[in-house]
Amino acid sequence: MAKQGSTMAGLMDGFSTTITQGLRHQVPLEAFVREYVSMRFEPSGLTNDPEIKQATSVLDYVGRRLALDFLSYDTRVEFGVLTADERVAKELQDSVGDAAWTDMIGLAMSAPTVTSPRRG
DSSP: OOSTTOHHHHHHHHHHHHHHHHHHTTOOHHHHHHHHTTOOOSSOEEEEETTEEEESSHHHHHHHHHHHHHSOHHHHHHHTOOOHHHHHHHHHHHHHHHHHHHHHHHHHHHSOOOOOOOOO
């Protein structure tokens, strides 16, 4: 893709110009990211980017990189695009959150029912 004058390099130049023009005309970045993330075609696979270990296509990688660089955490969560540290923290939080919820349900089910004494 990096070869000077290659077809892919030309396509990527055109693609980047299109993104730039869209943003200049107030197309929200989220619209681009929504379309590109998870788009599948070759080339795909592992990347050298520590935050994006694998991409399903060049456009998937570009969408993820744009999201990581310019979108808020909450927006990125909607798209499933998180940094490596955020993924670890979210997995830890989700697993602890599930365990805590399960423990609360179990505790509630095992606790004796407290009733007020009958007056007679």
